[in-house]
Amino acid sequence: MNKKIIVLVFSIFLVAFVAGSVLAADSKVNTEIKMLSEKTLKNGDNIELQLVDDQGNPIASQQLNISFEANGKFENYSVITDKDGNAYLVLFNEELGDHKVIVNYTGNEKYNPCKLEETIKIVEGTSTSEETDSNSTASTVQFDNSTAKNATANATSDNDTLYYCAEYNFYYNSDGVIVGGQSDGADAYETYMNYKDANSRGSFFLE
Numbered sequence: 001m002n003k004k005i006i007v008l009v010f011s012i013f014l015v016a017f018v019a020g021s022v023l024a025a026d027s028k029v030n031t032e033i034k035m036l037s038e039k040t041l042k043n044g045d046n047i048e049l050q051l052v053d054d055q056g057n058p059i060a061s062q063q064l065n066i067s068f069e070a071n072g073k074f075e076n077y078s079v080i081t082d083k084d085g086n087a088y089l090v091l092f093n094e095e096l097g098d099h100k101v102i103v104n105y106t107g108n109e110k111y112n113p114c115k116l117e118e119t120i121k122i123v124e125g126t127s128t129s130e131e132t133d134s135n136s137t138a139s140t141v142q143f144d145n146s147t148a149k150n151a152t153a154n155a156t157s158d159n160d161t162l163y164y165c166a167e168y169n170f171y172y173n174s175d176g177v178i179v180g181g182q183s184d185g186a187d188a189y190e191t192y193m194n195y196k197d198a199n200s201r202g203s204f205f206l207e
Contacts, residue, residue: 030054033064033103033116036086041120044127046137047089049103051081053111058085062105065163068140069100076163077138090139096122165192 030053037048049066051059060083067074068089079087089101098119107113163172165188171179172188183191 028107028112029110031059031105031107031111031114033105033114035101035116035118039118039120041091041122042125042127043091043094043122045091047091047101047120049087049089049116051085051087051105051114058083059111060085062108062111065104065106066138067100067102067104070094070140074102075140078163078165079136079138082136086136088137090137091122092140094122094140096124 032052032054034050034052035047036050037046041047047066047068049064051062051064053059058081060081062081062085064079064081064087066077066079066087066089068077069075077089079089081087098121101116101118101120103116105111105114165172173179176188178184178186178188178191
């Protein structure tokens, strides 16, 4: 009799645990990445993105990881959504024709992840992008300047993907190590936190 009671109690706890896990998973808010810009653009234009919840409300201060196809390879950028949930990638000196754009949001304890894949077409001509929040904007010029060239030359291998921190302007590899620039070889996360701490104290330079 006691064994039956124990088994029954255990079964009740197991069902409650499973149900609680399902409810916890369902309680997270679904998200969507929208491309607000046109799909036919010129160099100098912004690829404008927006992160929203399932009610269409903008989600601010979230990182979007953008992969932009150029010359047969993907360039990777990270940007933070602004107060309107928007983030931007400025096109600079890119080849005319079709380019794939892949945008990932990894989610957090409140929001579910989401992904956007689109193909844009760059046509002849140039334009000037409107000024946007620097933390929410990356530019493909970053892969054409000297920092990017140094970073590529110093990468650990030809297949090592480089990521760009738009907030504090440095490149890092898949091992979390900064590549190129004055902080070459430093830990990317530690450098990021040092910059963030310096900014919170109102100091422009790291101590």
